[in-house]
Amino acid sequence: MSHLARFRERRALAVTDITATEWCEKQMEFVLEHRKPERTEAMKAGLDRHAQLEDEVVRRGGVAIRSAEELWSIRITDFLVGTNQLMFEGITREIPVFGVVEGLWMTGIVDEIRLPRNGISFQPILVDTKTRRRPKCPPEAQKRNGRLQMMCYKYLWDNLIAEKFPAENFFSYFDLDPRYLLSDDVKRYITSLGFNAKTFEDVSKYFKITCHTLWWLRSQEQLLLRQMIPYLKNTNSLMMLGGSRIKSRKSSASGNDHGSLNL
Numbered sequence: 001m002s003h004l005a006r007f008r009e010r011r012a013l014a015v016t017d018i019t020a021t022e023w024c025e026k027q028m029e030f031v032l033e034h035r036k037p038e039r040t041e042a043m044k045a046g047l048d049r050h051a052q053l054e055d056e057v058v059r060r061g062g063v064a065i066r067s068a069e070e071l072w073s074i075r076i077t078d079f080l081v082g083t084n085q086l087m088f089e090g091i092t093r094e095i096p097v098f099g100v101v102e103g104l105w106m107t108g109i110v111d112e113i114r115l116p117r118n119g120i121s122f123q124p125i126l127v128d129t130k131t132r133r134r135p136k137c138p139p140e141a142q143k144r145n146g147r148l149q150m151m152c153y154k155y156l157w158d159n160l161i162a163e164k165f166p167a168e169n170f171f172s173y174f175d176l177d178p179r180y181l182l183s184d185d186v187k188r189y190i191t192s193l194g195f196n197a198k199t200f201e202d203v204s205k206y207f208k209i210t211c212h213t214l215w216w217l218r219s220q221e222q223l224l225l226r227q228m229i230p231y232l233k234n235t236n237s238l239m240m241l242g243g244s245r246i247k248s249r250k251s252s253a254s255g256n257d258h259g260s261l262n263l
Contacts, residue, residue, distance in 0.1 A: 012098060012174075015108035015152040019145050063189040069180035069200040075107075076207045077190050082113075083210055084194075086124065086217075090115040097156040100166060105173060110153045113219070124217055126153055127224040138227065150223040161214035167204070178204060 021028045065071050075096050082095030091114040098107040112127035128150050130138070138146070159165070171178060178201035182190070190197050197203045 012105035012107040015106060015149055015156075018106075018152060019149045022148055023141070023145050064183070064185050066183060067180065068174060069176055070182060070186045072174070072176065073182060073186060073190065073197070073200055073203045076203050077193055077195060080195065080206055080210050081193050083214060086113055086115065090117070097153060097160060099156045099159045099164070100169065101152070101155060105170075106152065106156065108149075108153055108156060110157065113157070116220075121220070122216065123220045125222070125224055126150060126157065126219050127226060128153070129226045131227075143225075146225045150225060154219050154223060158218050160211055161217055163211055163215065165208075165211060167208070176200065 017028070020031070063074065065074060075098070078094075079096050082092040085092040086095075091112065093112045095110050095113060096107065097110055098105070100106070110126055111129045113124045114127060115122065115124050128146065130142075130146060170176070178199065180200040182198060182200065182203075187198065190203070195203070195206055197206065
């Protein structure tokens with residue numbers, strides 16, 4: 001039996017599943033078989049920094065989840081909130097994306113999507129933040145891995161707003177009941193974010209309407225990969241190593257943002 005059938009049956013592949021496999025197939029196999037190793041201090045510092053970046057723009061609330069329908073309701077609601085924030089404030093962070101890639105369901109969380117401030121283009125820019133332990137540019141293998149991750153995000157985002165979301169396949173693949181009644185906790189959470197939903201189908205309708213209004217927000221072909229170094233002794237401090245723009249269709253580069261990396 002394949003690892004896909006053993007560990008991801010009726011579940012979506014994560015974008016990080018793809019990038020982890022590209023980085024080292026054997027390491028990914030070990031993680032699937034024996035679970036992830038304990039987090040190092042550097043990993044914790046990176047996670048803390050991502051949380052700080054999210055808190056600058058988005059405030060998340062905790063809510064108890066008791067079913068797959070409620071899990072997807074929260075995920076979709078976070079998408080709705082993120083897209084509204086992008087349109088009205090020009091930036092959002094930690095926004096979930098999901099869809100079908102080559103016949104397989106895939107999910108991911110984009111670190112940041114922002115609208116250009118030049119007043120000319122309205123195509124959003126997808127941004128991913130990588131934290132590094134040392135103040136030096138990443139090797140080519142890590143650059144390639146980052147490019148792959150960004151291209152997956154772009155594919156998922158562009159297909160969502162192009163109204164190519166296969167709703168029927170979505171419900172059947174994940175065995176979801178559109179008529180599922182949401183718990184009071186989940187309904188309160190969704191209401192606090194400006195939406196009124198009693199069933200999973202209500203949330204799905206909001207999702208469909210939102211995707212219909214986003215057709216003009218196809219992301220730019222150039223994607224931004226940002227490198228940061230949190231100081232391990234004080235995770236509130238950080239150094240900007242740099243960022244660079246990459247082309248989504250090819251691995252060649254255009255101009256740099258901060259001028260420090262060439263992907």
